[in-house]
Amino acid sequence: MNTPFFKQLTILGVGLIGGSVALALKQAGQVSQVTGAGRNLNTLAEAIKLGAIDQATTMEEAVSTADVVVLATPVGQFPRIMQAIVPHLKPDAVITDVGSTKSDVAAAAREHMGKHLPRFVPAHPIAGAEKSGVSAARADLFLGKHVVLTPLPETSPDAIDIVERLWQTCGAKVSQMTPLMHDQVFAAVSHLPHLLAFALVAELDNRSNAEQLFGYAAGGFRDFTRIAASSPEMWRDISLANKQPLLKELKAYQDQIAYLAAILEQGDGVALEMLFQRASIARNNWNKSSGN
C-alpha cells in the first residue's frame, strides 16, 4: 500500500459531512491520522467508535499538528472558530470548510484568517441534506456528487490543489466558481425551493381546515414538501447569509407566478400548456442527464 497523501487531518465539527469526509479518506487509504474536535463530547465518542476519527481533543490542540483542517460546524460558528484556531495553525496548514453559503464564509476568512488567508479554500459539498449527525456518516456520501470550491484571489494554487485532491479522493466532482456566483446558483436551485416549500406548508398549516387539507394530501404533496421538514435554524442562517441573491430569486419567482395567475385568469389554455410543457420537458431532460 502506498503512503497516504494526507498525514494529519483535523475535523472541526464531526457530524454527517465531517464524519463522511474522514470515513471516505480512510477507506481510500489516503489519510494517516484523523483528529476530531467539537462541542459535543458524546458525538466525538461516537465518531471514534464508528472509526471516523482516531482521537478527539480541544480545537486548539487538534489544529496545532494538522496538515489539513476541515471546518464542518454550522457556518454561524466560523468567525469564532477562525479566531480561536489561527494562533495555533502550522504555517503551511491548509484550511477548508463545508458551508452551504460562500460569500459570507469568504468575508469571515478575510476578516479572521490573518496571514493564513492564502491557505483557506472555501468549499461546498452538495450532499446529504436529509439526515444529520455522525451516525449517518458514510464513506460513499460524496461519490459522484458535486463539490464547489470558491477560492479568493489571494488563495494559493497549491492549497486549492490539496483541497481538490481531498474531494476527488472522496469520489466527488470538483469545480470552481467565485463565492458570489456560487451563492447565486444555489439561491436558484436550492435555497429558493426550500423557501417555497416552507412557505406552502406554513400557509396551509395556518388555516382552520388544515387537518382536512393534510388528510387528503398525497404523493405529489409529499415530494414537493419533503424539504419543508429541514432544519429551521440552518435555513434561517442560509437565508440571512444569502439574502440578496435569494431576494432576487424570490422576485423572479413572484413574477412567474403572477404571469401564471394571469394566463389562468384569462383561461388561456395554450399559454398554460406551453409553460407546463417547457417545465415538463426540462425536468425530464434533467432527470435523464443527472441520474436523479
Added chain:
Amino acid sequence: MNTPFFKQLTILGVGLIGGSVALALKQAGQVSQVTGAGRNLNTLAEAIKLGAIDQATTMEEAVSTADVVVLATPVGQFPRIMQAIVPHLKPDAVITDVGSTKSDVAAAAREHMGKHLPRFVPAHPIAGAEKSGVSAARADLFLGKHVVLTPLPETSPDAIDIVERLWQTCGAKVSQMTPLMHDQVFAAVSHLPHLLAFALVAELDNRSNAEQLFGYAAGGFRDFTRIAASSPEMWRDISLANKQPLLKELKAYQDQIAYLAAILEQGDGVALEMLFQRASIARNNWNKSSGN
C-alpha cells in the same frame, strides 16, 4: 366462493386507473365480467392480455348490459361520452367516474345524463399520478388510498352505496364531500403544488445559464420538482376546470411569498425561523400520520 357482488362492469378508458379498478375487483372475486371500451385498440388488446378486462367492444354496446359503468377517460371527453352512452344505459345502471376535478364533472352530468342523473356518482381516487397506461395497472393501486365521492343532491343513496362498495372492495378509504369542497381541497394540496413546480422549472429553463443551474441542482430540487414532469395536457385541463379555487390558492400563496420576502429583506431571523419551524413541525407530523 361467494357470488361476486358486481355482475357486469364496464370500463370506458382502460388506462392505469380503469385497469387497476378492474384488476382489484377481479382479485377480490367481486366481479363476474369486465368489458372495456376506448379509442385505442392496442390498449384494449393489452388490457385483455393482462387480465384486466374480459372483452372489448364499442362504448355503446359495452354500456348496454352494464350494471356499473366507470368513466376513466380524460375528463375533457366526458360530455361527449355521456351523450353517446345515455341512450344505451340500462335503467338502473350506476355510472361513476375517476376525474381529478369534480365541479365540472357534476355540471357535465347535470347537462348530459338526463334521466340517469340520479344514478351518476362523481368520484376521485387519489392515486397513481406518476405512471400512466394499462401496463402500469395494479390490483393494489388503491390499497389504503383515499377515494372522494362527490354526490349531487339528486344522486340516489343506493347508487352511492354501490360506488362506495366498489372502492372499498379495491381497499380504498371512501369519504364524501360536495364537488366544490373537493375542488377547493385539491386546489390547495395538489393543483397548487403542481403549478408551483411547473413555474419554477419553466422559469429556470428560460435563463441563459439554465444548463449551469440544472447542473448543480441536487436532491432537494429533485423532490420539489418531480411533479413538474407531469403531463402538460392533463394539468392544463385540471387548471382550467378548477380555475376559481386555483386562482384563490395562487393569491394566498403570493401573499405568503410576499411576506417571506419582506421578513428576509428586513433580516428578521426570528420571523424566518418561526415560519420555517411551523412548516417543519407540520411536515414532520404529517409524515408520521400519513405514512407518506
